[in-house]
Amino acid sequence: MxxxxxxxxxxxxxxxxxxxxxxxxxVFGQGNPGSHVLFVGEAPGEKEDLCGQPFVGRAGxxxxxxxxxxxxxxxxxxxxxxxKCRPPQNRDPNREEEQACLPYLLEQIRLVRPVLTVCLGRxxxxxxxxxxxxxxxxxxxxxxxxxxxxxxILHPAAVLRNIRQMDLFVADMNQIxxxxxxxxx
Ligand code: SF4
Numbered sequence: 001m002x003x004x005x006x007x008x009x010x011x012x013x014x015x016x017x018x019x020x021x022x023x024x025x026x027v028f029g030q031g032n033p034g035s036h037v038l039f040v041g042e043a044p045g046e047k048e049d050l051c052g053q054p055f056v057g058r059a060g061x062x063x064x065x066x067x068x069x070x071x072x073x074x075x076x077x078x079x080x081x082x083x084k085c086r087p088p089q090n091r092d093p094n095r096e097e098e099q100a101c102l103p104y105l106l107e108q109i110r111l112v113r114p115v116l117t118v119c120l121g122r123x124x125x126x127x128x129x130x131x132x133x134x135x136x137x138x139x140x141x142x143x144x145x146x147x148x149x150x151x152x153i154l155h156p157a158a159v160l161r162n163i164r165q166m167d168l169f170v171a172d173m174n175q176i177x178x179x180x181x182x183x184x185x
Contacts, residue, residue, distance in 0.1 A: 004033050004111045007104065011084055017100035019085035025052035029080030029108055036180045037072075038114040039063075040105065041155070042123040043083035043093050054079045059157040063120070066156070066170055070177040077180075078112050080105065082127055098127060109147045115183040117148060118176055121155025140172040151176070 001009075008028045014020060027044035030053050047057040055063050064074045083093045083101045093101075109117060119125040122135040129143050129150055143150050153172040159165045 002033070004108065007107055007111070011104055014084070014104075017085075017097045019083065019087060019097055022088055023085040024049045026084050027052055027054050027081060027086070028084055028104075029078060030054055031074070031078035032076050033078065033112055035076060035078040035112060036115045036183045037077050037118060037176060038109060038112050038116075039077060039079045039118045039120055040124045040128065041079075041081040041120040043081050043090075044086040045090050046086065049086035054081055055156075058160060059155070062156040062160060066173050069170065070174045072173070072177050072180065078108075078114065080108055082124055092123060093127075102127075106147060115149065116142075116176065116179050117145075117150040119150060119152040121152070121158060124155075125152035139168065140175060 011028050012026050014026070027048045041055065044054065045057055045059075048054055048060075054060070063079075067074050067077070082105055083097055084104060085101075087093055087097065117128070119128050122133060125133040125135060125138070128147075129145060129152060133152065135152060135154065139151075139153050141151065151172075153176070154165055154169050156169070159169045
């Protein structure tokens with residue numbers, strides 16, 4: 001069993017925060033553990049909680065489609081969230097939950113060792129890049145963080161709510177694909 005699988009096994013029985021009492025499944029992460037890019041959302045939603053996989057609803061379908069459009073294979077990237085359990089009614093993660101769960105994410109980043117971590121949406125960016133992150137102004141920009149290079153792009157659910165943002169989303173994903181392909185030499 002590799003280190004990522006050991007972390008997953010530990011996470012399966014986690015009771016570090018109250019969300020352990022309401023989850024159906026842990027949503028640990030999915031994809032290639034050797035990926036050059038790691039995508040981070042904020043938390044599982046209802047569908048994710050039911051099946052135990054990240055980004056499987058409408059937002060996930062859009063994410064997968066745009067990845068394919070720019071030549072990224074979803075099976076070849078790694079996707080996870082800041083929280084591994086669903087907050088009730090899909091509310092935003094609170095500080096206690098984030099602090100309890102963040103060590104799992106930081107360990108995932110350490111083990112996957114991506115050349116780029118991509119925050120999906122403002123909440124992930126404000127937790128991982130900078131608390132006052134301005135998603136509409138700072139998406140697509142590379143930042144140096146304590147865990148390596150990071151960038152934020154719009155959350156696919158936000159793009160579904162405002163389809164005029166699709167061009168920005170595709171442009172940022174194109175940039176990510178170029179960085180990933182460049183890092184593969
Ligand atoms: S959200 Fe994270 S810290 Fe809280 S119970 Fe789930 S795995 Fe544990």
